[in-house]
Amino acid sequence: MTPPVVEMSGVGRVFPGPPRVEAVRDVDLTIAQGEYLSIIGPSGSGKSTLLHLLGLLDRPSRGVYRLDGVDVGTLSERRRTRVRGERIGFVFQAFHLLPHRSVLENVELAMVYLRVPRKERTARAVATLERVGLGHRLDFDPITLSGGERQRVAIARALVAQPSLLLADEPTGNLDSGNAASVLDLFDELHADGLTLAVITHDDGVSARAQRRVRIVDGVMSDVASAGVIA
Amino acid sequence: MRRPGRQRLTRRGRRMTLRDLLGEALAGVAARPSRLALTTLGTVLGIAALVATIGLGQTAAGQISDRFDAVAATRVTVEPGETDGPDGQVALTQLPWDAPERLERLAGVASAGTFATVDVGGDPVRGVPYGTQQQTVPVAAASPGLFEALGARLSGGRVFDEGHDARGDAVVVLGRYAADRLGINRVDSQPSIFIGDRAFTVIGILDGVDYRSELQDSVIMPMTTASELYGLEAPEVLEVRTELGAAQLIGRQAPIAVDPNNPDLLDVTAPPRPGSLRDNVSADVNGLFLALGGLALLVGGLGIANVTLLSVLERVSEIGLRRAVGAGRSHVAGQFLVESGIVGFLGGLIGSTVGVLATVGVSVVRDWTPLLDIRLALAAPLLGGAIGLVAGAYPAWRASAVEPITALRSG
Numbered sequence: 001m002t003p004p005v006v007e008m009s010g011v012g013r014v015f016p017g018p019p020r021v022e023a024v025r026d027v028d029l030t031i032a033q034g035e036y037l038s039i040i041g042p043s044g045s046g047k048s049t050l051l052h053l054l055g056l057l058d059r060p061s062r063g064v065y066r067l068d069g070v071d072v073g074t075l076s077e078r079r080r081t082r083v084r085g086e087r088i089g090f091v092f093q094a095f096h097l098l099p100h101r102s103v104l105e106n107v108e109l110a111m112v113y114l115r116v117p118r119k120e121r122t123a124r125a126v127a128t129l130e131r132v133g134l135g136h137r138l139d140f141d142p143i144t145l146s147g148g149e150r151q152r153v154a155i156a157r158a159l160v161a162q163p164s165l166l167l168a169d170e171p172t173g174n175l176d177s178g179n180a181a182s183v184l185d186l187f188d189e190l191h192a193d194g195l196t197l198a199v200i201t202h203d204d205g206v207s208a209r210a211q212r213r214v215r216i217v218d219g220v221m222s223d224v225a226s227a228g229v230i231a
Numbered sequence: 232m233r234r235p236g237r238q239r240l241t242r243r244g245r246r247m248t249l250r251d252l253l254g255e256a257l258a259g260v261a262a263r264p265s266r267l268a269l270t271t272l273g274t275v276l277g278i279a280a281l282v283a284t285i286g287l288g289q290t291a292a293g294q295i296s297d298r299f300d301a302v303a304a305t306r307v308t309v310e311p312g313e314t315d316g317p318d319g320q321v322a323l324t325q326l327p328w329d330a331p332e333r334l335e336r337l338a339g340v341a342s343a344g345t346f347a348t349v350d351v352g353g354d355p356v357r358g359v360p361y362g363t364q365q366q367t368v369p370v371a372a373a374s375p376g377l378f379e380a381l382g383a384r385l386s387g388g389r390v391f392d393e394g395h396d397a398r399g400d401a402v403v404v405l406g407r408y409a410a411d412r413l414g415i416n417r418v419d420s421q422p423s424i425f426i427g428d429r430a431f432t433v434i435g436i437l438d439g440v441d442y443r444s445e446l447q448d449s450v451i452m453p454m455t456t457a458s459e460l461y462g463l464e465a466p467e468v469l470e471v472r473t474e475l476g477a478a479q480l481i482g483r484q485a486p487i488a489v490d491p492n493n494p495d496l497l498d499v500t501a502p503p504r505p506g507s508l509r510d511n512v513s514a515d516v517n518g519l520f521l522a523l524g525g526l527a528l529l530v531g532g533l534g535i536a537n538v539t540l541l542s543v544l545e546r547v548s549e550i551g552l553r554r555a556v557g558a559g560r561s562h563v564a565g566q567f568l569v570e571s572g573i574v575g576f577l578g579g580l581i582g583s584t585v586g587v588l589a590t591v592g593v594s595v596v597r598d599w600t601p602l603l604d605i606r607l608a609l610a611a612p613l614l615g616g617a618i619g620l621v622a623g624a625y626p627a628w629r630a631s632a633v634e635p636i637t638a639l640r641s642g
Contacts, residue, residue: 057555057635078559085557092639096552100262112251113557161556 003069005164005196006031011063023049025219036191038210039200046219051200055167056084089158089166093173095150097142104138107157128160148179168199184209256569270538273531274578278611281524282586286603304502307481309469312496324496325465331376333488339477344377345466349457354427358413371449372457380470381440388418388435396453404435406447478502532622539571539626551638564631571623579615
């Protein structure tokens with residue numbers, strides 16, 4: 001049996017400060033392949049820190065983090081960078097698309113550092129953009145697109161390298177309700193296709209779409225009953 | 232369940248290709264055209280100043296040495312070669328008496344004449360007979376053509392001619408300082424000087440010569456006179472004035488004309504090729520210009536460094552994103568380094584063009600022949616690129632130090 005995509009045990013992250021902040025404490029988290037998980041918590045709860053730990057943008061102070069069964073806490077910086085590029089797809093609240101570069105180029109960027117041959121890059125980027133419904137926007141400058149379209153470009157960029165885990169940080173934070181709904185619908189479709197997703201949000205409505213929900217408050221994680229209502 | 236048709240990525244190594252690096256850097260540069268124009272401005276000005284000043288320096292020096300050449304580059308001298316014999320230096324051959332006539336047959340010779348010092352056997356040279364006023368004035372002999380060959384100018388009288396020489400007349404021409412020392416300042420009264428007890432009529436006094444200024448100290452008599460009275464054996468040196476541009480040619484032909492049997496035994500001094508003279512002058516002229524161009528380039532480089540640093544701060548979120556999609560620190564540093572290198576190269580390219588155009592433009596206005604080393608025009612863009620790389624080093628390091636966490640949190 002293949003190992004779970006994410007396996008965190010006893011993970012903590014302390015910022016030495018001053019003041020000393022224990023942003024995440026003793027987190028045990030497993031995300032199985034094909035699972036759609038949401039992590040919910042108010043701002044300052046430690047969910048951003050958890051996102052960075054999950055996305056290999058930060059190292060845990062203690063505990064073990066296995067990604068696809070590999071202990072990534074002990075990897076060198078170079079190896080972690082490569083694993084990040086290959087296995088994690090990021091979707092940010094602020095999209096982080098490069099202005100003055102076409103939609104297609106923005107998506108291709110996710111493969112530039114992974115040595116995917118150029119022709120293959122373009123073909124895969126086009127296919128992925130078509131998959132998110134932007135096949136007609138390939139040559140557009142992102143600054144001319146609507147917020148929802150921009151987030152779809154960002155999702156295409158996250159998907160194009162075929163990551164093990166799609167990590168979304170407040171993906172609907174900058175979107176109106178219509179665009180937010182269409183992005184969440186897209187997540188549902190991707191989940192149905194077998195993609196593993198982790199969505200970090202403070203929005204109950206967003207987190208309710210997930211298959212499984214966990215809550216983080218003051219750096220401590222707890223499960224939320226899937227049918228439960230958040231008080 | 233995994234997505235169907237899913238493949239693992241190829242893992243042939245993590246280095247991006249040079250083409251990708253260049254592509255990303257070019258896109259980064261091209262994304263902000265107005266800023267690019269402003270950033271390159273410093274390098275454009277610096278390189279343009281450098282190329283134009285060197286070009287104009289070379290052009291101007293070319294014109295300067297064209298004038299120089301008229302005086303300096305028309306002198307050829309021929310002397311018998313010497314070797315170390317048992318009694319010190321021994322001449323290997325002798326110049327013939329008719330060496331000037333042999334030379335004047337050559338095309339390109341304006342005038343030629345021979346010179347020798349004369350040993351008068353210790354006889355005193357005096358301005359009046361039997362006086363107490365004794366001077367040690369050197370005595371020299373000259374063929375009539377020597378005066379013209381040396382560009383001699385007279386303050387009074389005339390120089391001796393072929394007739395005086397052929398007859399061995401007892402006439403002399405005094406150098407300016409020799410005349411002073413002998414107390415003779417005019418020739419219209421036909422004054423005489425005495426060497427020992429022989430009287431010589433002074434027919435002329437020199438005012439100046441272009442070369443061989445020792446003539447100004449000497450009493451100069453015709454060659455034949457020196458030969459008959461003092462046993463002069465042969466001329467010591469042949470002085471030739473050539474037409475402009477003929478000096479190197481005459482330098483090669485002169486020994487054969489003078490001594491066809493042993494041309495190798497003669498020492499010929501001809502002016503250096505015009506180019507080498509020009510280079511020396513150019514070096515002096517260019518020193519100042521180069522310093523100014525270098526200063527402009529320094530300012531240009533600081534400009535690139537400044538703008539690239541600003542660009543790094545502005546593009547923090549882009550850097551974070553690149554790190555998130557698998558770019559290492561070296562990729563990020565490399566990109567900013569190449570970007571500033573491209574900016575410098577572009578500035579150098581434009582500056583080089585402007586500099587060449589300025590050189591040609593000034594030359595047209597001043598009616599000069601533009602001279603510019605082609606290597607300079609080709610090297611200038613490379614210099615610009617190198618300056619860009621150096622200027623980008625610190626911003627690139629700053630970019631590589633950006634933490635993706637902070638970068639992605641902002642904006």
